[in-house]
Amino acid sequence: MSYVYKVIDSPIGKLKLVANGSRLSAILWENDKPNRVRLGSIHEDKDNPILAETERQLNEYFAGKRNCFELELDFAGTEFQKKVWETLLTIPFGETRSYGEIAVQIGNAKAVRAVGAATGKNPISIITPCHRVIGASGDLTGFAGGLRVKKMLLTLESGDTSQTAV
Numbered sequence: 001m002s003y004v005y006k007v008i009d010s011p012i013g014k015l016k017l018v019a020n021g022s023r024l025s026a027i028l029w030e031n032d033k034p035n036r037v038r039l040g041s042i043h044e045d046k047d048n049p050i051l052a053e054t055e056r057q058l059n060e061y062f063a064g065k066r067n068c069f070e071l072e073l074d075f076a077g078t079e080f081q082k083k084v085w086e087t088l089l090t091i092p093f094g095e096t097r098s099y100g101e102i103a104v105q106i107g108n109a110k111a112v113r114a115v116g117a118a119t120g121k122n123p124i125s126i127i128t129p130c131h132r133v134i135g136a137s138g139d140l141t142g143f144a145g146g147l148r149v150k151k152m153l154l155t156l157e158s159g160d161t162s163q164t165a166v
Contacts, residue, residue: 002020002040002041002042002043003018003019003020003025003026003039003040003041003042003043004018004019004042004043004044004045004048004051005017005018005019005042005043005044005045005051006044006045006046006048006051006052006055008055008058010058010059010062011062011152012062012145012149012152012153013029013030013031013145013149014030015027015028015029015030015058015125015126016028016029016030016032017051017054017055018039018042018051019048019050019051019054019074020074021050021074022049022050022072023050023071023072023073023074024050024051024054024071024072024073024074024124024127025039025073025074025075025076025123025124026039026123026124027054027058027123027124027125027126027127028123028125029125029144029145029146029149031146032144033144036120036121036144037076037121037123038076039076050071050072053071054071054127057069057070057071058126058127061126061156062156064156064159067093067094067157068093069127071127073124073127073128075123075124075128076123077118077121077123078118080114080118081118081121083106084102084106084115084118084119084122085118085122085123085124085128087102087105087106088102088119088122088128088129088130088132088133089128089129090105091129091132091133093129093157094157094158094159095132096132096133096134096154097132097133097134098133098134098135098136099112099113099115099116099119099133099135099136099141100112100115100136102115102119102133103115116141116142119133120142120144122144125144125145126153130143130144131143131145131149131150131153131154132154132157140154
């Protein structure tokens with residue numbers, strides 16, 4: 001599989017948008033761990049239509065003008081991971097869920113740690129809102145973009161658009 005990418009600036013740092021054909025495959029963080037998201041061969045394409053559309057929708061999101069995304073997604077992972085990621089898409093804008101609640105929602109209440117691991121491998125950050133998943137105590141927990149960014153995204157979704165750049 002061949003992937004194309006484009007790097008964009010955002011209020012939370014540089015993001016690498018990755019597409020496979022006409023579907024978005026990943027949004028990677030500037031300091032993402034190598035191999036957190038495994039992709040095939042990848043080359044830059046600043047003019048790719050799906051990447052341009054993703055950038056437009058993300059800009060609207062960061063400006064507080066968009067609370068849902070309308071993009072075709074291409075999840076690459078195990079069936080369990082895909083099930084978790086699809087479930088993350090059901091978390092309403094501005095709300096949070098615990099890892100335990102996600103485990104119950106996918107029909108396996110004992111899979112809390114596995115849900116956490118799958119959430120950590122979410123390839124399409126922000127759009128597949130893993131930032132909306134919190135610990136059972138309500139505390140912010142691990143996030144590939146960093147806890148500071150997670151807090152910024154949750155604050156943005158609470159209606160506070162006065163975010164400062166990272």
